[in-house]
Amino acid sequence: MIMTAPNFDGPPHEGGCAPYTWEELAEAERQIGSTLHKLREAVKTLEGKSEPARYKSQITLAKRRIRAFTIARELIGRELDRRSPSCNTGKETSR
Numbered sequence: 001m002i003m004t005a006p007n008f009d010g011p012p013h014e015g016g017c018a019p020y021t022w023e024e025l026a027e028a029e030r031q032i033g034s035t036l037h038k039l040r041e042a043v044k045t046l047e048g049k050s051e052p053a054r055y056k057s058q059i060t061l062a063k064r065r066i067r068a069f070t071i072a073r074e075l076i077g078r079e080l081d082r083r084s085p086s087c088n089t090g091k092e093t094s095r
Contacts, residue, residue: 022083025076032073039066 020028043062046055 022080025080025083029073029076029080032069032076036066036069036073039069 039062043059043066046052046059046062049055052059
């Protein structure tokens with residue numbers, strides 16, 4: 001099954017809000033945080049091996065993913081911070 005990203009080029013949703021609810025963004029931010037934690041632990045483990053040079057490609061990939069997920073998490077955080085109450089579903093959710 002191929003999943004595609006929503007079309008951001010089209011008209012905004014009701015009230016000018018992005019296609020994701022505040023709650024969806026908050027959950028995505030939480031999931032990214034969890035993944036970042038696991039990636040950081042994996043890097044520590046791989047770098048702590050007796051021959052870390054053998055794992056250079058895995059370490060590099062994990063570090064690149066950490067950078068990408070960190071950027072994504074920051075952007076989601078900015079979007080959550082800038083959201084007006086009219087973009088929320090009415091539920092109070094703490095970050």
